[in-house]
Amino acid sequence: MASYLILTAPGALSRSEISDRYRNETRFIRDGFSWTAFLFPTLWMLFHRLWLHAVAAFLLQGIGLELMRQPGFFAAGAALLLGVHVLAALEGRHAISDRLISRGWKVENLVSAHDLATAEEIHFSEFEQKPNPDIHPKNWDISATNTNTSRPGPSFGLPGYDGGR
Template sequence: MASYLILTPPGATDRSEVSDRYRDGTRFIRDGFSWKAFVFPALWMLYHRLWLHAVAAILLQGLALELMRQPGFFAAGVAILLGVHVLAALEGRHALSQRLIDRGWKMENLVSTHDLATAEEIHFSEIEQEPRQDIHSKNWDISPNNSNTSHPGPHFGLLGYDGGR
């Protein structure tokens, strides 16, 4: 099952006012391995306007090809080349979503489903319902309610655990 990160552009209308599903420019970015980015990492990054990532990939690929030509460094060149391809395939979509968020896009939702059509259906069916409350950690009220005075406040992984049984 795949996860789709749903981003809306800056200045988009409120979710409850959107009637046409594509009018607001919503982007669905699948989280997972990208075969296109694996086969053509630099071209994939250029297509998605990840300029610095593409330049880094081109430089590393050139370095790897030059190492492969040198006697005794073939394995190192192959390792660098394979590393660039795997890194682009695994982290390319994250870099794309982060670039959009840095440019003011808002992370609207995260949907886990088998395909894009179902993710669109789930997301846009929620628009007609009442908007959900923002669930980011800045809105969580975690007050220290434990009696352990040596470590006041919440503990890593065990919120409010005071050590007793």
């Protein structure tokens, strides 16, 4: 099961006003391994507008390829190339979320789901439910239900707030 980080754009409508605009301004970023980032790290970073990350990956891949050409440094170059690919695959989506958050996007939620459609359904279903105002704790009359005269207040047979029994 994957985790999806849910971000909303700056200036998006409030959570209580679910509309098509809110749905369009909400971005779901899957936390996990990315095969496209593993196979093509520099191109993947350029596609997602991670310019400095792409330049760094390009330079490190060039250094790794040059090390592989030198006698005795093949293993070091291959390890550097593999490291760049694995790092891009594991942390690339985190870099995307960091870039969006630095631009003013707000973290709304974190949802665990098997796929994107399920994550969207879980996230948007939370807002479509209207709370019942009659069950607010301020409307509870605790003194009417408490029959314990030795200790007034909500005890329910548990230790009190002062640590007593």
